Amino acid sequence: MIRRSFLVVLGLVAAMPLAAWAQSPLKVVATTGMIADAARQVGGDQVEVKALMGPGVDPHAYRQTRSDIVAMTRADLVLWHGLYLEAQMEEFFHDLGRKRTVVAVAEGIDKSKLRAHDDYADKYDPHVWMTPDLWRDVVVEVQQALTDLRPEAAETFAANAERHLAELDRLSDYAETTLAAVPENNRVLVTAHDAFGYFGRSFGFEVMGIQGISTQSEAGLNRIGELVDILVERKISAVFVESSVSDRSVRALIEGAAAKDHEVNVGGELFSDAMGEEDTYEGTYLGMLDHNITVIAGALGADVPERGMDGRLSAGF
Incomplete structure (x- = not known):
């Protein structure tokens, strides 16, 4: 026993x-x-x-x-x-x-x-x-x-995915509504590198990156000169820096435009290839896109909710 x-x-x-x-x-x-x-x-x-x-x-x-x-x-x-x-x-x-x-x-x-x-x-x-x-x-x-x-x-994965996909649909609706309020002439997005092509295609923005799709491509003096001329000729007043890319080239654009008596300001910092800080709303996919959508729309002339889609963004606009 x-x-x-x-x-x-x-x-x-x-x-x-x-x-x-x-x-x-x-x-x-x-x-x-x-x-x-x-x-x-x-x-x-x-x-x-x-x-x-x-x-x-x-x-x-x-x-x-x-x-x-x-x-x-x-x-x-x-x-x-x-x-x-x-x-x-x-x-x-x-x-x-x-x-x-x-x-x-x-x-x-x-x-x-x-x-x-x-x-x-x-x-x-x-x-x-x-x-x-x-x-x-x-x-x-x-x-x-x-x-x-x-x-x-x-079943657990399917239920979780369905919930998250519904959140993405709601985010997409917010983007459509908020970005549609940007005046037509202002729908030009100038950034450090060409990370916003899909964004521009989806929401009707002309996108200009100083560097190409990869940050490993060079931002030559010719490219910066071309963009300065565009900023001046089209009276574009806002450009955007990115959290994961040096702002050196963007600053060069601003200085080049100033040399031609045209004032250009930084419209805000966007999350391009990386999200925000961990344990923050901007450190989630929803928060990352909510931030970008709200910053871009607000800087380019639209009225935006003070703290984004659900009032959760860390900074007001």
Whole structure:
């Protein structure tokens, strides 16, 4: 009897680590904050998510660190953007994909929806997070990747994704209404690099980036001179800096316009390739886009809600 009881207890103890492991969150590593946010929104308490690139980090130039490599090799799932965004890491992800579950979440977007890359043949503009309608496809891809890895939680992932997609639809409606209030002549968006092409296409803005789609492209004196002439000729009075790109070139535009007796001001700082600070509303995808939409519309002549879509932005306008 004692031996039988001992064997039963031993069996229960041996089974405990397996049961605990089965209920433990999936370890997910994502390259950008935007992808990490999508994984958290869809995964809920089923995931433990780490973002490699924090606020202000430029993904075009980022290279994996030793600690990044350790985190990714230990992860259950690695999510990267693709579309040549993480240009310095592509070879690493292809190698890692032979050993771990690695998913490029933007690669599945229908190519007919994408903009051609201005520097690389057969490549596309990777900045799909700039419009909620395109980002929906990424959220669905994240949902599928999590479901494939943990099918027993499929209903949870589906419910979470449906809720988040409804939030994206509401954000899209806010963008349409708010940006439509910008006077037609003011719908010119001048930024440090060409990250807002999808934004411009979706909401009817002409977009001019000092640098190309990648921040690795050079902003030559000729390009700055051309944009200065455009600012002066068209009486454009506001340009925008970006949180993850040096403002040096934007300042050069302002100084060049001033030399021609035309005043240009900084309309605000936009989140282009990275979100806001962690544990803030702007540190979420919804907050990032809410901020950009509200700042752009307000700087270019529209009446905007003081603190954005839901009154949650940290700064008023």
